[in-house]
Amino acid sequence: MTSFDINKIEFDTGRNNRANLGFILLSTDLACELDIYKMAPEGVGVSFTRLHTDDYTTNETLAKHIDQMADAASRIQPDIKPDVISYCCTSGSIVNGEDKVCEEINRGAPYAKAITLVSGVVAALKKLEVKKLVIGTPYLDEINVVEEKFFQNKGFDVLDIKGLNLGSGIEFGKVTPAYLKDFALSLDCEEADAIFLSCSGIRALDIIEEVEGLTGKPVITSNQGQMWHALRTAGIKDNLKGFGKIFDL
Numbered sequence: 001m002t003s004f005d006i007n008k009i010e011f012d013t014g015r016n017n018r019a020n021l022g023f024i025l026l027s028t029d030l031a032c033e034l035d036i037y038k039m040a041p042e043g044v045g046v047s048f049t050r051l052h053t054d055d056y057t058t059n060e061t062l063a064k065h066i067d068q069m070a071d072a073a074s075r076i077q078p079d080i081k082p083d084v085i086s087y088c089c090t091s092g093s094i095v096n097g098e099d100k101v102c103e104e105i106n107r108g109a110p111y112a113k114a115i116t117l118v119s120g121v122v123a124a125l126k127k128l129e130v131k132k133l134v135i136g137t138p139y140l141d142e143i144n145v146v147e148e149k150f151f152q153n154k155g156f157d158v159l160d161i162k163g164l165n166l167g168s169g170i171e172f173g174k175v176t177p178a179y180l181k182d183f184a185l186s187l188d189c190e191e192a193d194a195i196f197l198s199c200s201g202i203r204a205l206d207i208i209e210e211v212e213g214l215t216g217k218p219v220i221t222s223n224q225g226q227m228w229h230a231l232r233t234a235g236i237k238d239n240l241k242g243f244g245k246i247f248d249l
Contacts, residue, residue, distance in 0.1 A: 016045025019234040022076035022085040022112065024069065024105070025200070026053045030173025032088050032200040035223040039205075041238045044231070047077045056167045059142055062095040066104060069096075073108030083234045085112040086120070088200045090222045091143050093118035094150045113233055117200060117222055120229030122154050124246045128218050130194040134187040135161040136180075137198040138172045147198065159192055172201035181207040188215050197221045208244040218245040 018041070025032050027050045040046050051068040054061045065087075073085050087093060087101050093116035105114035125133065133156055137144055144163045151158050164183070166172060180202060184195050194217055197204040204221035211219045221244075228246050231238065240247040 018043035020045040022082035028169030069104035070108035073105040117226040121225035124225040177206040
């Protein structure tokens with residue numbers, strides 16, 4: 001029988017010794033959580049909370065998210081104090097405004113660096129030196145109009161934006177990756193520098209590498225752009241494999 005001293009407990013820095021990231025998801029999102037887990041490098045912790053949203057995605061329902069933002073941020077591992085907290089909604093980030101979202105996140109979690117999903121997408125596109133892009137979304141036209149104007153105001157030439165005209169967030173998550181691949185390829189044109197597949201709730205992460213291989217162009221998806229930005233904001237510069245050209249930089 002070996003000796004064991006219960007009074008000499010051994011500690012280390014824990015499993016998440018490099019960074020801790022927090023994410024505020026929508027209650028209807030079926031894709032983002034698993035995507036983030038897939039992209040999390042060794043030593044980087046990820047934590048989630050969800051805010052309630054109506055399962056009908058319009059500019060009006062998206063605007064309601066801001067009322068819950070501070071409370072949601074305050075509930076993400078407050079004793080650990082995440083390094084970064086991100087709001088995981090592309091269209092919601094646009095409708096509510098990046099600055100307002102970050103202000104509300106910091107009201108609930110003043111210790112974290114607040115970011116939004118769409119800020120990550122913009123940062124990734126600029127890192128890739130994209131000027132002209134095409135955009136595919138699952139959204140209704142009323143959201144696409146706002147999104148197109150947003151990216152134009154950020155300095156991008158939006159050559160085309162097409163939506164699947166789905167209203168339900170649950171339906172977003174049930175569109176097959178194979179369909180999203182064909183959708184992305186249908187958007188591509190010779191003049192485009194990149195393809196952006198918008199929405200945290202679609203399973204676009206699964207087809208990035210294939211579409212990049214077929215088109216020879218970078219593909220940015222909402223969850224990939226967000227995670228790349230969250231990691232870089234936290235000082236994690238790993239070149240992850242399998243998630244597109246942006247992680248090669």
